[in-house]
Amino acid sequence: MIARIPYPVTQPKFYAVASEVATMAFLRAHGLPVPKVYGYSPTSDNAVKTEYIFMELVKGTKLTDLWMQLKEADLASVLRQLVKLESHIMSIPFPAGGSLYFVDDLEKVAGKKTGIQMSLKGEHFCIGPDVRLHMWYGRRSQLDVNRGPYENAEAALAAAARKEIAYLESFGQPLLPFQRGRREAYKYEKQSPLDHIKNLQRYLLMASSLIPNNRSLRAFCIRHPDLQPSNVMVSTSPDSGQLEIIGLLDWQHAPILPRFLLAGIPDRLQNYDDPDSRNLIPPSFPPNADNIEESELMEAVGLHHARLVHFHYAKGTEELNNLHHDALSDSASIFIRRLFYQAGAPWEAETHDLKALLVEATEEWGKLAGTGVPCPVEFEPDDVSKTKAFSERLQLADENVQNIRAMIGFETETWVPNDQYRKAKSFAELVKLKVLMEIPKGELRDKTEANWFLDDMDEEDYI
DSSP states (O other), X not given: OEEEOOXXXXXXXXXXXXXXXXXXXXXXXXXXXXXXXXXXXXXXOSTTSSOEEXXXXXXXXXXXXXXXXXXXXXXXXXXXHHHHHHHHHHTSOBSSBBEEEEHHHHHHHHSSOOSEEEEETTEEEEEESOOOGGGTTGGGGGOOOOOOOBSSHHHHHHHHHHHHHHHHHHHOOOBOOSSGGGTTTTTTOOBOHHHHHHHHHHHHHHHTTOSOSOHHHHSEEEOOTTOOGGGEEEEEOTTTOSEEEEEEOOOTTOOEEEHHHHOSOOTTTOOTTSHHHHTTOOOOOOTTGGGSOHHHHHHHHHHHHHHHHHHHHHHHHHHHOHHHHHHHHOHHHHHHXXXXXXXXXXXXXXXHHHHHHHHHHHHTHHHHHOTTOOOSOOOOHHHHHHHHHHXXXXXXXXXXXXXXXXHHTOOGGGOOOGGGHXXXXXXXXXXXXXXXXXXXXXXXXXXHHHTOTTSOOOOGGGO
8 A cells, every 4th residue: 555645835735645646546446457446535534644545555566766777669559548538537527627426425515416427336526626737836826816617728728727827816926037148138127026917817818719720629628637657556467578558647636628728748758849749750769979078978869859759659659549649739839838837827028929929829829719800919019129139139148057056967846866966066166156257356256156057945935
């Protein structure tokens, strides 16, 4: 058995635990390889004074432990199985959007039966509040806003943006950009939340026109919220000797949304930065592999593996999950998803990324909304030029951060493996020193040092 308790910072604890339990029970009842839940408490009112889930221990191997050693045939087989499971999951119909719960759990919170109810094999489920983290992040959990259930695609498109407007109106204040590697591009000036509110309102004007006509793309479905190798358990089949997926783990924060908003290759499986992957060119290993240096060989191995994963997932989806493939390959849906997630993301003292997408939306409006639909938002030509020029400045700043990231070897949020921590920390200090030495003494150097993106910082004002 596994005892699972939420991190202290997990939000919202009650809904996160209650929804994960109901989601696992619901999917297990549909025949999916999800751990059985033995018991749970979505509140801390119990003997151990914490929320918890007791669940089945899946006896297998995490796919992560085998991921880089798999031969192409085995990798393709595992990804094909994953796509089949996703096809099963995403084909389950739902009458509305939000997140899944047991009826009794939501009744404890509301004091009455609530949500949109549905039954399966004697269990009474309901669709209730959307439990995605950004809907509750920090002080957002204090807001009385619509988090579902969403009765239609338009409500789902608008909810996260309305939540963010409510947050900024209640708690917003001028701040320096959270991404310190970008602060120089902003001339180290605090950014006003009023600008972001204005762009969120522009997004809401567009939202009702961004819903696809294709009914299958508008249909509500559920999907794993964090599909990556560490959440996939495998075992070797005694009959075939091949790897089989025996468990899908970690269903916390799983949403039910329109298919066109849930579609996409999972972050840890996609390789969109590479042109060969974007164009689905069948991967091949460099023919000169025997003659290149070890560092180049390791880089080539990593790139080849990333291409294989992207290619086999995409091709498997095309063959085995047609509904997902339609949303995955529709260029309008791809752009609308980017706009949707940017509009719902917690404000980090920047509005440019959202504004740049809004500008692009006005330029591509006919492709997004269809012919004959007037665009409800306009930008002055001078504003468009300035926005695009600023995008180039930010791109340069982002590239500088990426170059330092590659040199030091850290991943997202500056994470490194434990055994590499001291080395990475020392190298990061050396890089900082070299950068500062290149800048003449004065205000710019002082600001660069004060805003160095790898130093610790107080994040309180951003949550």
